[in-house]
Amino acid sequence: MSLVEISGLEKSYRVGEMEVPVLKGIELEIEEGEFVALMGPSGCGKSTLMNILGCLDRPSKGRVLLKGRDLSRLSDRDLARIRREEIGFVFQSFNLIGRISNLMNVELPMTIKETARNARSDRARELLESVGLGHRLDYSPSNLSGGERQRVAIARALANDPSIILADEPTGNLDERSTTEIMEIMYELNVGGRTIIMVTHDVETTKDCSRMVWMRDGMVQEVTS
Ligand SMILES: Nc1ncnc2c1ncn2[C@@H]1O[C@H](COP(=O)(O)OP(=O)(O)OP(=O)(O)O)[C@@H](O)[C@H]1O
Ligand SMILES: [Mg+2]
Numbered sequence: 001m002s003l004v005e006i007s008g009l010e011k012s013y014r015v016g017e018m019e020v021p022v023l024k025g026i027e028l029e030i031e032e033g034e035f036v037a038l039m040g041p042s043g044c045g046k047s048t049l050m051n052i053l054g055c056l057d058r059p060s061k062g063r064v065l066l067k068g069r070d071l072s073r074l075s076d077r078d079l080a081r082i083r084r085e086e087i088g089f090v091f092q093s094f095n096l097i098g099r100i101s102n103l104m105n106v107e108l109p110m111t112i113k114e115t116a117r118n119a120r121s122d123r124a125r126e127l128l129e130s131v132g133l134g135h136r137l138d139y140s141p142s143n144l145s146g147g148e149r150q151r152v153a154i155a156r157a158l159a160n161d162p163s164i165i166l167a168d169e170p171t172g173n174l175d176e177r178s179t180t181e182i183m184e185i186m187y188e189l190n191v192g193g194r195t196i197i198m199v200t201h202d203v204e205t206t207k208d209c210s211r212m213v214w215m216r217d218g219m220v221q222e223v224t225s
Contacts, residue, residue, distance in 0.1 A: 102138070
């Protein structure tokens with residue numbers, strides 16, 4: 001069984017009276033431990049696919065199996081649980097809470113899971129240390145550089161020990177140096193066994209990826225190793 005099995009996936013959005021098709025029959029399997037780069041022109045549906053994989057949105061048609069469970073058949077409540085327990089999301093714009101500490105940002109996903117308070121705090125500290133921010137625990141994201149913010153976001157994504165990291169243009173807002181740092185962290189996570197799916201427009205960031213999936217107009221056009 002693959003970690004992710006997508007077949008006949010379609011997604012359309014209703015805009016006024018019109019149904020606008022965005023994903024038009026995606027077929028894709030992803031094995032545990034892969035590092036997949038998802039590429040393709042702007043508007044081809046990459047983020048839409050990531051949002052469905054991340055249980056932030058639902059398919060219109062087709063099947064998306066995560067560890068054998070069909071996401072399209074789950075209740076909102078079960079979907080929220082899977083999102084919390086199995087998925088770590090990293091966004092281009094970080095999506096951190098600017099006015100609370102980095103430590104609290106990383107603790108937040110564990111709060112929802114009702115992890116004991118001390119354990120939460122210890123784990124958040126360890127994760128921030130692991131991304132090189134042990135000296136910035138009490139800072140808030142608004143006092144950090146872009147690269148540092150993205151490192152906090154990666155620590156947060158790891159909080160609940162997810163099966164998959166979904167990263168949607170994680171280096172899209174970063175300069176060259178921060179991009180290199182973030183990609184080194186992603187690489188180390190993958191070497192440590194973490195499955196990663198990353199949307200990127202920058203071929204430079206794909207050198208450690210096991211496969212490149214090229215999308216075009218709502219379909220998978222080509223898969224290369
Ligand atoms: N909620 C929505 N309602 C209507 N249309 C949407 C919605 N979300 C996305 N779309 C449309 O779906 C298409 C694909 O969008 P998506 O964000 O998945 O593209 P993308 O490949 O991630 O592009 P980019 O590289 O620019 O981030 C676009 O044409 C977009 O306008
Ligand atoms: Mg996008």
